[in-house]
Structure formats: C-alpha cells, structure tokens
Amino acid sequence: MSSLSVRPPRPGIGFGLRILLAGIVVLAFAGAAVATTVENEAKKSIEALDPERTQVKGLEGVLADVEPGKPQTVLLVGDDRRLSDDKSTPTRSDTMILLRLDPDANATTMLSLPRDLLIDLGGGRQKLNDSYTRGPRQLIRTIQTMLSTPGEEFLIHHYVSIRFGAFSRAVNFFGCFYADIDRKYFNPPNSGYAKIDVPSGYQRMCGEDSLDYVRFRHTDSDLVREARQTNYLAEARAQIANSKLLGERNNLLRAINRYIKTDIGTPRGLLGVVRLAVDVAGKPTSKVKLQVADAGDRTNVVTTPAALARAARQFLHPASVPGRRAREARDEAAKTGARPARRQARRKKARTPDSLFANPMAARQAIQQSDIVKDAQMPVYYPSLMTKRGNYRAQDSRGYDIRSPGGRTYPWRGYRIVVADPGVGQYYGVQGLTWDDPPILKLADDEERIGGRTWLVQYDGKQIRRLMWTSGRGTYWISNTLSNELTNAEMRALARSFTRYSS
Numbered sequence: 198m199s200s201l202s203v204r205p206p207r208p209g210i211g212f213g214l215r216i217l218l219a220g221i222v223v224l225a226f227a228g229a230a231v232a233t234t235v236e237n238e239a240k241k242s243i244e245a246l247d248p249e250r251t252q253v254k255g256l257e258g259v260l261a262d263v264e265p266g267k268p269q270t271v272l273l274v275g276d277d278r279r280l281s282d283d284k285s286t287p288t289r290s291d292t293m294i295l296l297r298l299d300p301d302a303n304a305t306t307m308l309s310l311p312r313d314l315l316i317d318l319g320g321g322r323q324k325l326n327d328s329y330t331r332g333p334r335q336l337i338r339t340i341q342t343m344l345s346t347p348g349e350e351f352l353i354h355h356y357v358s359i360r361f362g363a364f365s366r367a368v369n370f371f372g373c374f375y376a377d378i379d380r381k382y383f384n385p386p387n388s389g390y391a392k393i394d395v396p397s398g399y400q401r402m403c404g405e406d407s408l409d410y411v412r413f414r415h416t417d418s419d420l421v422r423e424a425r426q427t428n429y430l431a432e433a434r435a436q437i438a439n440s441k442l443l444g445e446r447n448n449l450l451r452a453i454n455r456y457i458k459t460d461i462g463t464p465r466g467l468l469g470v471v472r473l474a475v476d477v478a479g480k481p482t483s484k485v486k487l488q489v490a491d492a493g494d495r496t497n498v499v500t501t502p503a504a505l506a507r508a509a510r511q512f513l514h515p516a517s518v519p520g521r522r523a524r525e526a527r528d529e530a531a532k533t534g535a536r537p538a539r540r541q542a543r544r545k546k547a548r549t550p551d552s553l554f555a556n557p558m559a560a561r562q563a564i565q566q567s568d569i570v571k572d573a574q575m576p577v578y579y580p581s582l583m584t585k586r587g588n589y590r591a592q593d594s595r596g597y598d599i600r601s602p603g604g605r606t607y608p609w610r611g612y613r614i615v616v617a618d619p620g621v622g623q624y625y626g627v628q629g630l631t632w633d634d635p636p637i638l639k640l641a642d643d644e645e646r647i648g649g650r651t652w653l654v655q656y657d658g659k660q661i662r663r664l665m666w667t668s669g670r671g672t673y674w675i676s677n678t679l680s681n682e683l684t685n686a687e688m689r690a691l692a693r694s695f696t697r698y699s700s
Contacts, residue, residue: 251457251458251459252458252459252460252461253333253356253358253458253459253460255332255334256333256334256337256356256460259334259337259338259341260337260353260354260355260356260460261352261353261354262354263354266300268297268298268299268300268301268302269297269298269299269354269355270295270296270297270298270351270352270353270354270355271295271296271297271298271353271354271355271356271357272293272294272295272336272337272340272353272355272356272357273293273294273295273296273357273358273359274293274294274329274333274336274356274357274358274359275293275358275359275360293309293310293312293325293329293336293340294307294308294309294310295307295308295309295310295340295353295512297512297513297515302480302514302515303480303481303483303515303516303517304480304481304482304483304515305480305481305482305483306482306483306484306485306511306512306513306515307427307482307483307484307485308484308485308487308508308512309423309427309484309487310325310340310487311325311419311420311423311487311489311498312324312325312326312329312419313325313326313419313496313497313498314489314497314498314499314500315492315497315498315499316339316343324497325339325340325343328340333356333358333458337353337356340353341353343505344505344508344509344512345509346506346509346510349509349510349513351509351513355459355460355461356459356460357457357458357459357461358457358458358459359456359457359458360456360457363456363457364404364407364408364411365404365405365407365408366404366456368402368403368404368407368408368433369403369404371433371436371437372602372603373401373402373403373404373407373604374401374402374407374429374432374433374436375399375400375401375402375432375436375635375636375637376399376400376402376407376410376429376432376433377398377399377428377432377628377637377663377676378395378396378397378398378399378400378402378410378613379397379425379615379624379625379626379676379678379679380397380590380593380615380617380624380626381395381396381397381592381593381615382394382395382409382410382413383395384415390415391409391412391413391415392409393409393410393413395409395410396593396595396597397593397594397595397613397615397626398595398597398611398612398613398628399599399611399613399628399630399635399637400597400599400600401599401600401601401602401604403604407429410425410429411425411426411429413425416621416622417621417622418621418622419498420489420680421621421622421623421679421680422622424679424680424681425622425679427484428657428662428679431482431640432636432637432640435636435637435639435640436636481642481656483515483658484657484658485508485511485512485515486508487500487504487505487508488500488501488504488507488508489504519642519643519654519656519659548686548690549582549690549693550684550686550687550690552584552585552586552684552687553582553583553584553585553687553690553691554582554583554585555581555582555694556581556582556583557579557581557696559583559589560579560580560581560583560589560614561579561698562589562591563589563590563591563594563614564577564579564594564614564698566591566594567591567592567594567595567596568595568596569594569595569596569612569614570596570698570700571596572595572596572597572610572612573596573597573610573611573612573629574596574610575610575611575612575629575630575631575670575671576629576668576670576671576697576698577612577629577697577698578627578629578673578695578696578697578698579614579627579695579696579698580627580675580691580692580694580695580696581694581696582690582691582693582694583616583691584616584618584625584683584687586618586619587616587617587618587625588616588617589614589615589616589617590615590616590617590624593613593615593624594612594613594614594615594626595612595613596610596611596612597610597611597612597613598610598611599611599630599632608632609630609631609632610630610631611628611629611630611631611632612628612629612630613626613627613628613629614626614627618678618682618683620678620680620682622678622679622680623678623679623680623682624678624679625675625676625677625678625682625683626675626676627673627674627675627676628673628674628676629671629672629673630671630672630673631670631671631672632672633667633671633672634672635672637663637665637674638653638665638667638672640655640662640663641653641654641655641665642654642655642656643656645664645689647664647689647692647693648692648693648694648695650666650692650695651666652664652665652666652692653665653666657677657681659685660677660681660684660685661677661681661683661685661688661689662676662677662681663675663676663677664688664689664691664692666692666695673695675688675691675692675695
C-alpha cells in the first residue's frame with residue numbers, strides 16, 4: 198500500500214470521549230504537589246473509587262510495572278455496554294485512546310486507535326476490536342505487540358475503561374461547558390438515527406446535549422468523530438477549575454465509579470498517576486495521527502508497519518509544539534500571580550495560497566440570508582477570501598443569544614458563519630461574540646501580527662486550530678475544520694482578509 202488517506206463514513210452507533218472522564222480523574226489530583234499530601238489524597242480517592250466495584254483483576258504480567266512519577270502510558274477504552282445488559286452480553290468498544298504522561302517530554306501525547314483497524318497477529322487478519330471482546334488482557338497484549346519496534350518495546354502501564362453513563366454526569370458536575378460547535382447537528386425523531394438538535398456556534402452545553410454531540414456519527418467518519426471529541430476535551434479542560442476538583446473530586450468519583458473499570462486499585466498505583474498529573478499539568482497536548490486507509494469494504498481500515506512505527510515514535514518521543522515559549526511565560530506568571538509580560542507579536546509575511554480566492558459576496562449573502570446582523574446586534578466581521586473548494590452554509594449560520602455560566606440569563610450575543618469544505622464532516626467558520634473573555638481564549642499558545650491585527654494562535658500539534666482576535670467591541674475567531682484540513686497559510690490568509698460587514 199503506497200498511500201494512506203481518510204476512510205469514508207460508515208453507519209452505526211458509537212461513543213468515543215473516554216479520555217474526558219479519564220482526564221477528569223487524573224486532573225482531580227493536580228495541585229497537591231507535596232508527596233505526603235499527594236499520597237494521603239490518593240488513599241482517600243481510592244476509597245471513593247470503591248476498588249471492589251472498579252478494579253479489573255487478571256492484568257498481572259501484561260501491564261508493565263513503573264515507579265511513581267516515572268513516564269507512563271495509559272490505555273483508555275470506551276465500553277458501550279449499558280447497565281441493563283447482563284453478564285453474557287459481549288464487551289463492545291468504539292475507539293481506543295492511548296495517553297502518554299511524561300514530565301520530561303515536550304507535550305502530553307494522545308494516540309487514537311480505530312476499533313475497525315485490521316491487523317495481522319498470529320491467527321490471521323482481525324479487527325483490533327476483536328481483541329477487546331476477549332477481554333482487556335488480550336487487547337493490551339495486541340496493542341503492545343502492534344506498536345513495538347525492533348528498537349523499542351511499546352509498554353502500557355495502566356488501563357481504564359469507561360461506560361456511557363459517566364459522561365453526562367461528569368459534564369453536569371462541572372456546571373456544563375462552553376463548546377465551539379462547527380455547524381448544525383440535527384437528526385429528526387423517527388429518522389432511524391440517534392436524536393440530536395444542536396445548532397452551530399459557541400454555546401453552553403450540558404450533559405445530554407454534550408453526549409449527543411460527541412456521539413454523533415451520522416454522515417461522519419470515525420476519524421472526524423474522534424477529532425470532534427478531542428477538540429471538545431481541549432475546550433472542556435480549559436474550563437475545569439482546580440479548586441472545584443480538589444474540593445469535590447471524591448463526590449465526582451463516587452458518582453461515576455459504577456461506570457469505571459481500571460487496574461489502579463492501590464494508593465501506590467494511584468500515586469504514580471497523581472505525581473505525573475502534577476508534573477505535566479502545564480504541558481500542551483499533542484494528538485498523534487495514525488495514517489489509515491479504507492480496506493475496500495467501507496467498514497474496516499488498514500495501515501502499514503511503517504505508519505504504526507512512526508505513530509509509536511511520535512507518541513513516545515513528541516517533537517516540540519509551536520508556541521512553547523509563550524506558554525512557559527504564561528505559566529510562570531500564573532505561579533507568581535503576575536501578569537505575563539507583553540511579547541512582541543511575530544509578523545507573518547502576506548501570502549495568499551492558490552487554494553483561496555476573493556469572494557466577499559458569498560459571505561455577505563450568507564450573512565444576509567441568515568439574518569446575522571439583526572440577530573447578533575454586534576459588529577459582524579467575515580473573511581473576504583474563501584477556499585475555492587468551499588461553500589457557505591446560510592442554513593447553518595446564525596445570530597443568537599449566549600447563556601451565562603449559570604445558565605439562567607443571556608448576557609452576551611454572538612454569531613456564527615459556517616463554510617462547508619469538501620470531505621466528510623469538514624466545516625470551517627467564523628465566530629463573533631460580545632463576551633470579551635470567553636474561556637476559549639485560554640487555549641491560545643502564541644500570538645502573531647497578521648493583517649494589522651494581533652491574533653492569538655491556538656495550535657493542534659503544528660497546525661493552527663484557531664486564530665482569535667479581541668477588538669474592544671467583541672471577540673472573534675476563525676476555526677479550522679474538525680480535522681484541521683485548512684493549512685496554516687490558508688488560516689493566516691483568511692485572517693488577513695477579515696472585513697467588517699456594512700449594509
């Protein structure tokens with residue numbers, strides 16, 4: 198196989214945001230930096246987790262031993278069994294996510310493994326998910342063998358499995374999250390697909406709506422859904438207050454422990470994860486992409502030994518992430534309580550890629566057709582450039598009210614302009630709102646001077662995820678597609694062409 202690409206979508210039902218709950222469990226301990234305090238807190242949380250209910254037995258000899266505080270790899274698995282299922286119901290999973298916690302690495306890395314990945318191990322070709330139907334022990338062995346190379350054995354140190362029910366409970370526990378929704382998600386009742394009605398735009402979302410959003414797969418591919426889930430995770434993490442975690446984490450653990458299965462059943466084992474949570478708290482997160490291609494049956498995917506080796510290497514030894522110095526300065530200022538020093542924003546040379554062209558009328562028509570100016574009641578900006586392959590979606594674009602964090606009032610207004618890009622589930626767009634410090638600004642890694650404005654830059658690996666600008670009368674950003682299909686040059690060119698709408 199000479200090249201690998203994104204596979205087409207397939208029907209079905211799935212759930213992939215296991216990492217949010219596992220991340221919540223890990224983040225729940227970030228803040229207790231004194232070893233004795235950490236150990237005491239770990240013992241309390243083990244009691245809250247109820248090892249009799251949560252611990253998975255029989256993983257001895259397959260999970261690698263590791264000293265507390267040393268680099269660790271955690272396997273996160275989504276189990277979509279319901280509580281109503283009996284013991285004879287086969288274990289099912291969607292995707293599997295590996296999380297690398299290494300205090301000496303440039304980033305905390307994540308690697309998602311599709312459940313329908315065909316692999317050759319011993320008895321012939323099989324789905325990766327088939328290993329899970331035989332239990333976590335077989336799955337762990339399979340992944341370790343699959344990702345090991347002649348030069349480096351791939352080891353997994355901890356295992357966490359999480360079921361559906363924990364997600365909505367955890368989101369509501371934190372008072373809901375603001376999420377940047379790329380387009381309108383809607384399946385009518387009796388359509389044969391899971392019900393969902395979530396409009397586009399930055400908005401406050403609680404448990405059930407958030408669950409519908411991250412589970413959505415109608416018209417999407419598995420890879421796009423995984424990108425949606427990890428993007429949601431990044432936004433949610435920026436809104437979790439350590440004070441709430443430290444004060445109420447045991448209540449959270451008790452609320453979700455019936456949905457969790459893990460090998461961690463002792464204070465010593467939990468202590469290792471706790472100490473790592475302290476050490477990696479300020480590091481950026483880097484998503485490692487495993488290149489896959491359709492297997493020819495529109496259901497399964499395949500990869501190559503070279504692609505597996507490359508993904509394992511990037512996972513274990515991540516490269517430096519853009520914006521590192523800006524993040525370090527911001528983190529240092531946060532420790533001392535000082536305001537971070539104002540850096541001179543880097544200037545980027547103006548260059549318009551051949552893939553873009555000037556088409557302001559398309560944007561203006563979408564704004565007019567969706568009544569954005571009337572409904573948003575704020576200055577409206579749009580890029581006069583657009584991708585040659587794109588198409589404005591007036592039916593998904595809108596002006597709207599934005600609820601307060603408590604959910605009871607509408608203190609802000611906003612608008613969303615949606616552009617469909619070719620490919621499964623790919624939409625980029627522009628968001629504006631009257632809120633001058635929305636939580637999404639915390640995701641910025643750097644800043645650049647583009648088109649006479651200073652833009653905050655959020656990276657996903659080395660690709661630009663968002664460009665954000667505060668004008669004094671509003672906050673605006675340009676979002677890449679869920680899978681970051683727009684290049685960095687395209688994103689910067691869109692920002693240079695940012696224009697205020699006038700009738």
